[in-house]
Amino acid sequence: MRPEVRRGDMTRLVARVLLLPTLVTAAAILVKGYAQPGDGFSAGVVASLGVLLQYMAFGEEEASRLLPLPPAGVLCFGGLLLALSIAAVPLLLGQPPLTHYPPPAEEPVHLGTLEIITAVAFDFGIFLLVFGFSVGVMRLISAAHGEEDAG
Template sequence: MKSIILMTAARLLLVLMLVFSIFMLLRGHNEPGGGFIGGLIGATAFIVQAVAAGAAEARRVLRVSPEALAMVGLGIALASGLFAGVVFDPPFTGQWHWVGGDSYETAAFSLNTVLVFDVGVYLVVLGSVLSLALSLEEEV
């Protein structure tokens, strides 16, 4: 059953939810949120698309295969952990670079491997949840 109302709404919702999921990802750095919950919200955005217009349409909108997305995410998470080896720290030691200062209080913002790890988690969750949900949607 295709509903024109849902299909129209889904298109708008997709954008909104993706923006919100990225917001959650970044917010999780210091407040509740993070890669896992962000990934779930992002996956929901595509699932709404799949419910409204079918799994094939959701895959078309996603462009890449969800499995590859999850694997790339895992790679990113792993790379962020292994990056510590470059400066001879134990693996998964967070590496921080403060911009415009030299500590949490004074710096304008920071570049760090912790956020990169979270981005990896985001992609893993997004990819694996979508991979399950879309193949279930195709079965039904």
């Protein structure tokens, strides 16, 4: 006898299985990207797709319970503030904007194989901005869809 499989069970299973690999892939893209510093935009998009899959498979309430994320505005503002700070601080030091530290002649601090340079912090700010915006849009669409279903 074949056990009865409810509609949507396979989608929920795949969504749960893919969440962690999606977030790990986003982290890998963030720290290594296309050229050593990383790629915050692509990492934000990949992480957002993992969260979007949760929203599609489980709905807004269950996805919010599974992934207790801060408000989208906080993520966006924090990312924008970090990226703009990294871009503007060199101006205060008499350097061109987006001058990254340490300079090419100096050895950067290492955390394992990851070089701790200002480009990594800038990419992290871009990641937070993109991820926060995407999550905010998902929440708005999900809430509008929920209101439409209720009405």
